[in-house]
Amino acid sequence: MRLIFAGTPEVAVPSLEALLASDHEVVAVVTQPDARGRRGRTLHPSPVKEFALAQGLEVLTPLKASDPEFVEQVRGLNVDAGAVVAYGQILRPAMLAATRLGWVNLHFSVLPAWRGAAPVQRSLMAGDDLTGATTFLLDKGMDTGPVLGVLTERIRPTDTAGDLLERLAQAGAPLLAQTMSGLEAGALIPEPQSADDVSHAPKLTREDAYVRWERPAHVVDRQVRGCTPAPGAWTTLPDGQVAKLGPVSPRLDEPATVPGQLREADGEVLVGTGTHPVALSWIAPAGRKQMSARDWWRGARLPESAALGEA
Template structure:
């Protein structure tokens, strides 16, 4: 088997893990494409993507086009005479002209069991929907959005307590070897593409900070899934007056209550067994890790030790407005 000449295109940490695996393989990374540097942090200084940082540390050529639609952009890809282009969370759609430039086309590492979740946020939407299983699909790219034939599938369970941060790491762990195995199969012409069932597709919309506000009229298990799906970004929150309380972790309490949704049912300090329980539309939710404005995330025991009066029983959190149908 001859090593493949690979162009890598990706941007966030998930992509950087796959680039690192590729650099440790027998295949040759000849160039890296990533999103332009973006302002980040309080100072809004330009910050390189994790993929760019890793690529530069390995002295790889790095390109950061705004898009790949112009002849000049496409000539950048063509000049490397790559066998294949590997795309992982790049953030740009590849035009048809680019898809056909590498000898073996372009393949994508997608964090979902396609066609279950296509689009920008498959990890978070799988948790939010209550899926019990997800995985990584290696896909031959076509002009559609995550619609190409599947080349490899690796599965991963979603546990009842799994957060998006944890699932991200689990999918990295199975996606990296799946990518290398697929490249090996492409190199020896043994890969077997499988078409997707387009009737089973769902679109994983990009996350918004607005939808992170909790609607306490929802059932407790629905709110719990939202909290886990939005950890570590954008982080679920609720309002206490005008103060925003970010909720990092919680646990469903199955007992019912007649208290109004969003009201504190129980606020008790018992050291490590302290409780802050909120009424929901059905069931209750025990908050376990929360964050006050300008502060670090705190366990409930530490929160109540410093702010118990603020979280007295009967206190009402403000619910988000219901989403438009």
């Protein structure tokens, strides 16, 4: 089939690579426009754009994929279908109709669970044991289209969102390529999603990433892992400054302390929660590089009553 591919971040690259290695022809790649770095001076291409250009592919970077002119441009490519992985824009009905067979999305959850922008993060934060990836036909709803293929993946106890997303990106790439082949052969029958067990995964906000130490240790653990690496779990230091945190480890053998209270035990920096304390792995105070929690503790020279979070 003649395909057009839409994707932006690094997790979309394995899928594009799998399609290029298949019998299908990728005639163009759509990705988000170049974005400015943290300091706002230099424009940087998306990982998908960098990879696509290295493969000699035509790359399209519309500001709005819904613009009628761009829809007509895609229609003029005469593609059979589109493939989407974490593109970052909603494809409107006019764009969905610009290909012969529609657009197939690879979504990193087992739909109808976790529809939305942050399925992996929300799944981790909810404490799920199992997740996966789904290929489905896009429709006008948010991840509501009929399902074409599914795979499952066990969530490991120490998985961060970054770890899990990387595994799903690698596992989902062949699923997407196989789905496109099945669609071409007419061998796949789209199955409507169940109306039961629907859950939603909105994009994480800064508030979602703020650690509330009064919660149980296992909830704090899930929250921090779900926010790693982005947007990054954070707290406030005893001096009121903001700091980002790496994954924490519940210490069930340690006695409960005041939520947020800091102490050192057996070479670890512990923080009290609503139940047992958790051990910090690393910390990055505002304006400073990431460092081990132990190094930070030694340099901070805090009093025994010091605590993280709101006083």
